Amino acid sequence: MSVLICFIAVVVLCYVIVYYVVFRGMGFSSSVKLQGKTVIVTGSNNGIGKATALDLAKRGARVILACRNMEKAEAAAFDIRGESGNNQVVFMHLDLASLKSVKTFAETFLKSEPRLDILVNNAGVLSPGRTDDDFGMAFGVNHLGHFLLTNLLLERMQRSGPSRVVTVASHLHCIGNIKFSLLTSKKDSVTGDYIWHNFQAYCNSKLCNMLFIRELANRLEGTCVTCYSLHPGVVYTEMGRNINWWLQLFLIPFAKLFFMDPERGSQTTLYCSLQEGIEPLSGRYFSNCALQEVGSRARDDTLAKKLWELSEKFSSS
Secondary structure, eight states: OHHHHHHHHHHHHHHHHHIIIIISOOOOOOOOOOTTOEEEEETOSSHHHHHHHHHHHHTTOEEEEEESOHHHHHHHHHHHHHHHOOSOEEEEEOOTTOHHHHHHHHHHHHHHOSOOOEEEEOOOOOOOSBOTTSOBHHIIIIIIIHHHHHHHHHHHHHHHOSEEEEEEOOGGGGGOOOOHHHHHHHSSSOSOOSHHHHHHHHHHHHHHHHHHHHHHHHHHTTSSEEEEEEEOOSBOOSGGGGSOHHHHHHHHHHHHHHSBOHHHHTHHHHHHHHOTTOGGGTTOEEETTEEEOOOGGGGOHHHHHHHHHHHHHHHHO
């Protein structure tokens, strides 16, 4: 019995060490208020996006939940209004897998909203398939949809400045790669549709996020708009809902034990959105509420410019 107790104690101790040292992450504390400010958070009907929107609503912002699923987004808006006491939380339809939807969203927003202070490009997918415009799903949603959305709203952000663009990327950008010949010929960053291909496409899209923010910062230099990319941490969300059921069966128990909850996972997003004094760090990458170095590909200005030019061509066709 004593051996069993010792074994259980060691297991619990190891769990506590791994969870708090490796996975839990830092918290962000700020008294910044956002009355009179307007914020868009994409993919905010659940997970990190919903937690981010809730915090910003509690600070008094007008929060636009830019989501694809109307039923879930309306329910999230209802929850956030109730918990925050802020009635200025509204849903606007946005399907990042459709460039037409992105343009419609931007047109509607610009007609109805006089300002935009913070744009949080949070939505992300890890799934097979193609977008409405025949791009690979990860590239089309995680990068191209957000690229077009940001560019369509930039003028309004400049008029509202100082304002910020915050894009949720990932440490997985380090194993991402961009093959322009493949993007041009296949409208995707991978050649297959198996589990590994889907994972690689996700990593590639996160590298695209990093390069987009780097080039955006170069283009916005000297303006009142700054931009940041970030790794939210290892968070238990619904993003992996499209992977095979047998893989979910293996991953879900591990995720529930070790991964951060969405509230904890939103902390670096909130840091980049609200932290005062980080304007000189526009274009940089953050994790655990602190500045981080990035992989060599994510520092390549030539690669960033080439991706921008191709993304412009794709989003205008």
